[in-house]
Structure formats: C-alpha cells, structure tokens
Amino acid sequence: MLKEELPPEAALDGPPPDADHVLQRTLGTVRRERHDAGRRRGRVMAATSTFMVAGALAGGVWLGQDTGDTVLRGTSAAGAHLAVQVTDTEGGLRLVATVDGVQGGEACWLVVHTKDGRTFTAGSWRANEDEVTLSGSAMVRAADVAGVSVMNHDRTPLITAG
Template sequence: MLTEEIPPEAFMEGPPPEADLLLQRTLGTVRAERTRAVRRRGRLAAAVTATLIAATLAGGVFVGQGLGGDSTHLFEGGTAGGARMSVQMTNTDGGVRLVATVDGITDGEKCWLVVRTKDGRTITAGSWLSHDRSVTLPAAAVVDARDVTGVAVMGTDKRELVAAQVDNT
C-alpha cells in the first residue's frame, strides 16, 4: 500500500527509457555553460581585486615617501669621546620624519632623541636603551623643518650625549 504512493520513476536509475535525450543534452550544455560563466566571473573579480590591491600599495608607498615639495636634509655630529650621530630629516605635512643613526654611547644608557627648535623648545622624538652597537632609530616630531636647529641625544640626567646641528647654509 505504501509503494503505491511512490511514483515508478523513483525506483529507476538514470533517466527513464522514454525520456527525451535531446532535453537531457540541452540541460547538460546549459549547466556546463553556466559553470564556465561563474568561473570566468570569479577569475575576473580576482584579477580586478589583485589590481586594486597593487594600486593601493603602490599609492601608499608613493604617499609614504612623501609627495612633491618634501625636502630631506642630512646632518652629522660627534663628540671628543667618540660618540657619533647622523640624522636624515625629511619635511612632511605636519612635521618632520627623522632617521637617526647613533654610535658610541655607553652601553646600558637610557637615551632620548630630542629635536631642538629656533625658539628654544626641545621635542622628544624617540627613546631607547643603548648597547655596544650603533642604533638606527626612526622617529618623528610635530615641528616644521625650517624651525629645527638640531637633533640631540640626551641621557637620563638631561645631559647631552651627542648632538648634530642643522647646517643653515
């Protein structure tokens, strides 16, 4: 009695013998074309996404290096005790970006990198604990490059360990 409710097609494997083979082939072709179209759209979306990411990264590098009008200054200083410092200062929108390389500071000294301005201010741009090797410290300060007179490394007791003055020539 229960088997009377189930259609006879449910007990068959594959299409019934009297099925329209043309319809089956047409449906198979449509399915294959749809699969190809979906894959093609996926590849196109992936290519567009990769291009956008590459363009964004390239734009970020360009902006990170600074747009036209930025100027870079390099100045150096040293002490009789053998401490040396070279500073690369780049003027950016909103401040200066510094890369200071310091060598010859006593091992274990707590150091602050400070920027000195024409009006006598000192702006802390970075800090570190010295060691027996040279250190390269990227830093930044919110001050116009035209106002900078020099960069110094200060110790914990506010004594100057080494300084580099901006060459205003």
C-alpha cells in the first residue's frame, strides 16, 4: 500500500489541523460507547456472580434442613429386627430398610401397609444370615403409612415396624 492511499487520520502524530470534526466526534462517541459497554458487561458479571453465590448458599441451607424422614422400627418374637427410613418424594415414597435375623434362604417381601388397609409391595429378596439393607418405593404418601412388614412367601408377616 502506498502512502498516498492512507487517509491523513492514520498519521502517527495525529490528525492534520484541518481534519474533519465530524469524524473526530464520531470516533469520540465510539470510544465512549465502547467504554460504557465494558462497564455494563462488568456490572452484569458482578450481578450474575452475586446471584450464583446466593443460590449456592440458599441450596446449602435447604439441603441442611430436616427432610422430615420417618424411621419405623420393629422386632419379631424370634428376634429379627427391621428398621425402615420412609421418605416422601414427588411420586410416592422411598424406603430404605435394614433387616436382620430372618432365617437364611427365606423368600421375603417388603410390604407397605396404609391406614386405609391397602398394601404395596416395595421390594423382595432372599434372606441370608447377615444383615440386609435394601431400597424400595411405593405409590403412597408417607403420611398414609400405617406400617411396613417383612413377609414370607405365604404372605405371613415375619417382622412389622410401625
């Protein structure tokens, strides 16, 4: 590119004294707008960061609150033990049961009994001599639960908690 093709505004020592004042005002406006856009972007980033930190703190407080879980416990005449944690969820309830003392090899079902007499099977397994912890679920609200039982293949309750 030849020097004659460069506009006078490109000179290193500034524009010539007879330069276009409209161009100077336009360049000044562009510089101010660029500066203002950077400041706005900084404010948006600061506000976003503040909301993210506040959300994380609120989530931590929410997670640390008592969930309202219910723990039901029961012991059979034969010495078997059942402890069931009942948690309300959107679709019903979640159960985490710990069973100990059921005769090994016994086919077992975890059954939820409601206050109005309905039953829901929440899980099944084959017992062994060791303690067993299993999870299950049922389509019922925790407030409607009257008790939880471990039943054998004849549907006879081995242990009931409630």
